Every structure is written in structure tokens, then in C-alpha cells.
Amino acid sequence: xxxxxxxxxxxxxxxxxxxxxxxxxxxxxxxxxxxxxxxxxxxxxxxxxxxxxxxxxxxxxxxxxxxxxxxxxxxxxxxxxxxxxxxxxxxxxxxxxxxxxxxxxxxxxxxxxxxxxxxxxxxxxxxxxxxxxxxxxxxxxxxxxxxxxxxxxxxxxxxxxxxxxxxxxxxxxxxxxxxxxxxxxxxxxxxxxxxxxxxxxxxxxxxxxxxxxxxxxxxxxxxxxxxxxxxxxxxxxxxxxxxxxxxxxxxxxxxxxxxxxxxxxxxxxxxxxxxxxxxxxxxxxxxxxxxx
Ligand SMILES: NC(=O)c1ccc[n+]([C@@H]2O[C@H](COP(=O)([O-])OP(=O)(O)OC[C@H]3O[C@@H](n4cnc5c(N)ncnc54)[C@H](O)[C@@H]3O)[C@@H](O)[C@H]2O)c1
Numbered sequence: 001x002x003x004x005x006x007x008x009x010x011x012x013x014x015x016x017x018x019x020x021x022x023x024x025x026x027x028x029x030x031x032x033x034x035x036x037x038x039x040x041x042x043x044x045x046x047x048x049x050x051x052x053x054x055x056x057x058x059x060x061x062x063x064x065x066x067x068x069x070x071x072x073x074x075x076x077x078x079x080x081x082x083x084x085x086x087x088x089x090x091x092x093x094x095x096x097x098x099x100x101x102x103x104x105x106x107x108x109x110x111x112x113x114x115x116x117x118x119x120x121x122x123x124x125x126x127x128x129x130x131x132x133x134x135x136x137x138x139x140x141x142x143x144x145x146x147x148x149x150x151x152x153x154x155x156x157x158x159x160x161x162x163x164x165x166x167x168x169x170x171x172x173x174x175x176x177x178x179x180x181x182x183x184x185x186x187x188x189x190x191x192x193x194x195x196x197x198x199x200x201x202x203x204x205x206x207x208x209x210x211x212x213x214x215x216x217x218x219x220x221x222x223x224x225x226x227x228x229x230x231x232x233x234x235x236x237x238x239x240x241x242x243x244x245x246x247x248x249x250x251x252x253x254x255x256x257x258x259x260x261x262x263x264x265x266x267x268x269x270x271x272x273x274x275x276x277x278x279x280x281x282x283x284x285x286x287x288x289x290x291x292x
Contacts, residue, residue, distance in 0.1 A: 001026055005080040007097060008087035009033075009070070011234060011272065012114055014040035015142025016084055018047060021067040022057055022143075023171045028069050028076040037070040044068065047143050077104035082167065084136060086114040089240040094118060095126040102127035110160050110167075112136035116188055116237070117244045120153035120181050130155035134164055135178070137185055140233055149185050151178040183250045188241075191229070192253045198226045199255040209277040210288065228286075231276035235264040 002025050006017045009031035017029040017040065031037045048061045057064065074097075077083055083101050087093060094113060101111050111133045113123050124130035135151025148168045152161050168175040178185045184192060194216075201207050207215075213225020230238055239261050242254040263276065270276035271284065278286045 002081040003076075003079055004028070004082045004084060005030060005074070005076050007031075007074065007083065007085040007101070008114075009036045009040035010086065010088075011237075012138060012140055012142060013084075013086035014043055015047075015140060016086055016114065016138055017068050018044045018064075018143050019138075019171050019173070020084075021064045022048070022051075022059065024059075024067075025082075026067050026069075028071045028080070030071045030074060030076070032072070034072070037072075041065075041068070041070055047141075051143065074100055074104055077101050077109075078106065080105060080109055083109060083111045084114065085112065086138075089116060089118070089237060089244065091118050091122070091244065094123055098123045098126040098133065102129060108132065110134060110164055112164065114138055117184060117241045117248075119183065119248075120151050121155065124153045124155055131157040132160050134160060135181075135185065136164060136168065137178075137187075138173075139187070146172075146174055147176050147187075148173045149178050149187055150175045151181060151185055153181050183245055183248050184253055189253060191226070192245075192255075195226045195230065196253075196255045199257055199259055202227075203257045203259050227277040230260070231270040231278055231286075234270045234272055235260055235276055236269050239264045 004020045004025045005028045006013050007030050009029050013029065017027045020027045029040060045065060048064050051057045052061045083105055085094065085097055087097060094115065098111060105111060113120065113135055114137055115135060120133060120135045124133035127133055133153055134156045135149065137149035137151060139145035139147055150164050150168060165175045176186060198212050201212065202209055209227035213227050216222040216225040245253050267273065268275050271280055274280045279289050280286055
């Protein structure tokens with residue numbers, strides 16, 4: 001058993017806390033918004049219950065949930081063996097968090113970010129121990145997705161990198177090595193290429209999200225098409241990632257039209273609000289989008 005502090009209790013943080021608790025770790029889940037913590041704890045209860053009823057976890061659901069403590073400050077960083085940051089994709093916010101976490105955490109505790117686009121080396125530069133900073137990039141929904149990118153910053157030590165590979169394996173996930181700190185890492189660069197093309201094809205009236213998603217599932221064996229993936233991830237999160245990558249001069253990586261930004265402005269943020277590229281019933285069932 002190790003002590004883990006997860007910072008940010010949104011879509012990703014809640015899932016990360018859950019898989020750490022499922023692996024037997026004692027987890028503090030921190031957020032600045034009490035409603036995010038409440039939502040995370042409720043969501044976890046449902047998810048752990050479902051996994052247990054399908055026989056996908058061996059532990060008693062109550063025991064898993066009892067290992068997660070919601071907290072409203074970073075103080076438990078002092079006793080943490082691992083710190084996993086999954087707050088909003090805003091560089092200034094993450095820089096502040098890393099400076100504070102570096103001050104609080106004991107030496108040797110790895111400080112990992114779940115960032116999708118911000119270079120790990122920039123976050124590490126906010127700390128006095130850049131050798132313990134790295135990327136642990138989970139995929140959502142975290143309890144269901146089998147991989148984590150393990151990203152080496154310019155100064156991440158080999159010891160911390162290898163310890164993190166083992167930590168990810170012990171969570172039951174496949175660690176994908178990212179040996180160099182490049183924007184978008186590996187998986188998001190590949191996904192961005194497909195999504196950028198998909199958005200162009202839909203924006204130009206060549207096809208629809210439903211047909212393209214079905215095509216990728218049936219023709220290429222994807223578990224979900226690109227529009228389904230973005231609806232699950234949240235269009236607001238995608239807008240933040242795109243803006244950051246553009247600010248880094250990586251405009252080629254992101255969607256070429258402003259369709260996603262417009263939809264986010266209209267409140268079509270994806271599955272979490274019941275509407276995105278698709279609409280969703282209150283039970284979360286995907287249905288074709290109603291024109292507004
Ligand atoms: N959504 C995805 O599919 C996905 C996949 C991989 C990585 N990521 C990355 O994971 C991170 C979180 O994304 P998300 O989709 O969970 O976002 P989210 O909006 O669902 O959750 C972010 C949470 O951070 C909290 N927060 C804001 N300021 C904070 C602070 N100072 N301290 C603690 N918590 C704070 C917010 O209250 C919110 O609950 C981002 O860096 C994102 O790029 C997202």
C-alpha cells in the first residue's frame with residue numbers, strides 16, 4: 001500500500017483516484033470545488049459497483065471506496081508517496097501547483113502531471129527537484145482504458161521513470177514509454193491527425209460524425225470513433241489543449257476549423273452535460289443529435 005495524492009477531481013482525477021484505490025493504495029483526492037469532490041465520490045461509487053457486479057474487481061466495493069478521502073487542500077502531499085496532478089489544462093495553474101507540491105512533498109516522491117499538451121520540462125522548471133517530475137498521461141474513462149503514457153521530461157531521472165513504469169503496471173495498465181518531451185506526446189499526436197481530418201470532412205459536409213465514427217469502428221477496429229472519443233473527453237478540455245498547442249507553434253497538430261470551439265461556446269461540452277457531437281439520455285445512452 002502506498003499513499004497517493006490526486007490533485008483535481010474532474011473526469012480524469014476521479015478515475016485516477018479510483019484505479020489507485022482499486023490497486024490497494026490509500027488515496028487523498030483534492031479539488032478546490034466541493035461540488036467536484038461530491039460528483040467524483042458519487043461517480044466512483046457507481047463505477048466501482050458496476051465493475052464489481054461484472055466481476056472485474058475482486059475487492060469489496062465498500063473497501064475500495066473507503067480508501068479514497070476527499071480533501072480541500074494540498075497538505076497531504078507531505079505524507080504522499082506519489083502525487084498525480086489532474087487539474088485543468090491551464091499552464092499558469094499547473095506551474096503554481098507544481099511549485100507548491102514541490103515545497104510540500106518529501107524528497108523522492110514523484111510529482112506526475114496528467115497534462116495532455118504542456119511540456120513536462122516546463123512544469124519541472126517550477127520545482128527545485130526537476131528529476132522527480134514526469135508525465136503520467138492516463139486515458140479516459142480511466143477505469144476502462146488500459147494504457148498510461150509515461151513521459152520523460154528533460155531532467156526526469158531514470159530511477160523515477162522506471163519506478164513510474166512499475167507503478168503503472170501495478171495499476172493494471174500498460175505503460176507506453178515516451179522517451180522525449182514533445183508536444184502532444186505520442187498518442188495525442190496520432191489522434192490529433194485523425195481528428196483534424198475528421199473535423200474537416202464533417203465541416204465541409206462530406207460526411208457526418210455518426211457515419212465517420214461507425215466507419216472507424218467497423219473499418220479500422222477502433223473501440224470508439226473520434227467524435228465519440230472527444231464527446232467522452234469533453235469539448236472544453238479539447239479547446240484548452242488546442243489553444244495551448246497553438247500557442248506553442250504546433251497549429252498543424254490541431255483541428256483546422258473552429259467547429260469544436262463554437263460547439264463548446266454553445267455549451268455542447270460532450271457526454272458530461274448530455275450534449276456534444278451526440279445527445280445523451282439522462283442514463284448516458286448515446287442518441288442522434290437533435291438540431292437546436
Ligand atoms: N478529458 C480527457 O479525456 C483527458 C485525457 C487525458 C488527460 N487529460 C488532462 O487531465 C487534466 C484534467 O482534465 P479533466 O478532463 O479531468 O478536466 P475537468 O475539467 O473534468 O477537471 C479538472 C478539475 O480540476 C479542478 N481544479 C481547478 N483548479 C484546481 C486547483 N488549483 N487545485 C485542484 N483542483 C483544481 C477543477 O475544479 C476540476 O474539478 C487536464 O490536464 C487534461 O488535459 C484529460
